Amino acid sequence: MNYNSKHLTNSPEGRDIASIIHPLTNLKSHLEKGPVIIDSGEGVWVTDIYGNKYIEGMSGLWCVSLGYGQERLVNAAANQMRKMPYYHLTNHKSHNPIINLAETLLNMAPVPMSKVWFANSGSEGNDSAARIVWYYWSATGKPQKRKIISHRQAYHGNTIASASLSGMYYNHASFGLPLEGFLHTTPPHHYRFAKPEEGEEEFATRLAGELETLIEKEGSDTIGAFFTEPIMGSGGVIVPPPTYYEKIQKILTKHDILLIADEVITGFGRTGNMFGTTTMGLNPDMIVCAKGLSSAYIPISALFVNDKIFEAISNESDRVGVFGLSFTYSGHPVSAAVASEALKIYEEEEIVEHVKRVTPVFQEGLRDLIDHPLVGEVRGVGLLAGVEFVKNKINHEPFSNELGVGAFCNQRAEEHGLIVRAIGDTISFCPPLIIDINEVEEMISRFRLALDDTWKQFKNISEH
Numbered sequence: 001m002n003y004n005s006k007h008l009t010n011s012p013e014g015r016d017i018a019s020i021i022h023p024l025t026n027l028k029s030h031l032e033k034g035p036v037i038i039d040s041g042e043g044v045w046v047t048d049i050y051g052n053k054y055i056e057g058m059s060g061l062w063c064v065s066l067g068y069g070q071e072r073l074v075n076a077a078a079n080q081m082r083k084m085p086y087y088h089l090t091n092h093k094s095h096n097p098i099i100n101l102a103e104t105l106l107n108m109a110p111v112p113m114s115k116v117w118f119a120n121s122g123s124e125g126n127d128s129a130a131r132i133v134w135y136y137w138s139a140t141g142k143p144q145k146r147k148i149i150s151h152r153q154a155y156h157g158n159t160i161a162s163a164s165l166s167g168m169y170y171n172h173a174s175f176g177l178p179l180e181g182f183l184h185t186t187p188p189h190h191y192r193f194a195k196p197e198e199g200e201e202e203f204a205t206r207l208a209g210e211l212e213t214l215i216e217k218e219g220s221d222t223i224g225a226f227f228t229e230p231i232m233g234s235g236g237v238i239v240p241p242p243t244y245y246e247k248i249q250k251i252l253t254k255h256d257i258l259l260i261a262d263e264v265i266t267g268f269g270r271t272g273n274m275f276g277t278t279t280m281g282l283n284p285d286m287i288v289c290a291k292g293l294s295s296a297y298i299p300i301s302a303l304f305v306n307d308k309i310f311e312a313i314s315n316e317s318d319r320v321g322v323f324g325l326s327f328t329y330s331g332h333p334v335s336a337a338v339a340s341e342a343l344k345i346y347e348e349e350e351i352v353e354h355v356k357r358v359t360p361v362f363q364e365g366l367r368d369l370i371d372h373p374l375v376g377e378v379r380g381v382g383l384l385a386g387v388e389f390v391k392n393k394i395n396h397e398p399f400s401n402e403l404g405v406g407a408f409c410n411q412r413a414e415e416h417g418l419i420v421r422a423i424g425d426t427i428s429f430c431p432p433l434i435i436d437i438n439e440v441e442e443m444i445s446r447f448r449l450a451l452d453d454t455w456k457q458f459k460n461i462s463e464h
């Protein structure tokens, strides 16, 4: 790998260090470590400013689903910018790009949906969904149903409400979050949270029981909604056991609690169906999507709401005077044009079919790593996977956090030309959906090299 001196203030790295606050980064160690500066991309590959090439095993931040270099998306943006770069949707205004997009989305929704609300990011989508939950219960005469439940380790975003929905410690610590009324329940991760000898079915039953106990303790007349990622992404790629959602949906229905599916990662083919809602058998009242919607070429998110919700919120807006939720860039025409073009690409290039073809090579290739002495669990669905390292493969004991085993592997992978993401000691994979079989094999063989380097480094600590 080629690197320039990071600390020369006129080097690109030095200028970055001198000027930028980086998200989800240790700000202090960044001053020493500096950035890897990515300059260009093509397909599943990205290239840094020194010409080093990497397989983008994470589609950036789980988002560049159609890969780099999609000229159709570039042209869609340029054409729309030329024709009409901006218009808004407030005060009864509209424009064709957003009408076309909303219609297409409603036609492809995995369960019947009534209308679409647009925003700029997954966080804003979830934040809007939380606001709509409150508005809905005010509209239906139960304004005390304000509490919202989600999973610990969930990631729903980073506005104040969506960070409160998130269940990651680093979104809360030192920020004074979560806000009151945001409750968290055990993540449906059998490998990590099952009791000894507890099968998947019993585990799902126990978690559903825990949820019901929480609802009853708080009072079901105070609980408005349950948010879930069909498959949890940033919390470590957690695939709930088969009957988990069936069990918890019964409880939610019994206690009159809305269900919101956060499909920000799982939407648009990632799990081998167009939506994770279908893959996991969900029946949500609202669905949030973003990322793959425009393949991240431009910021946009969409929130589907069903008839029941729309009817209530439209009546309430009539009572209040206007629907008081608004962003300047809601339904931005350039974002809408790019998203519509992306949806055409998903359809015309049969991306879901492609994902189904590539999935076995990806999932089985990674599952073969279970024999490696570091690997405790390999999990995933479609083109989404996590490989978790453990100190002890028998009792699943993790390495201590301070060792930074996952971070070490992440770094070694980069040195072998592969970008992955360490979530603690789980290495996550979420490659562009257009990845071909050779590229999947290349990605896994580069990962194997990083895994072996990591083993060499930590084998003395492992209790293998």
Ligand SMILES: Cc1ncc(COP(=O)(O)O)c(C=O)c1O
Pocket: 061, 062, 120, 121, 122, 123, 124, 126, 155, 156, 157, 158, 229, 233, 234, 262, 263, 264, 265, 290, 291
């Ligand atoms: C499941 C999920 N929801 C919401 C978000 C937040 O989306 P954004 O970063 O676009 O605000 C993310 C981002 O990673 C996510 O993975």
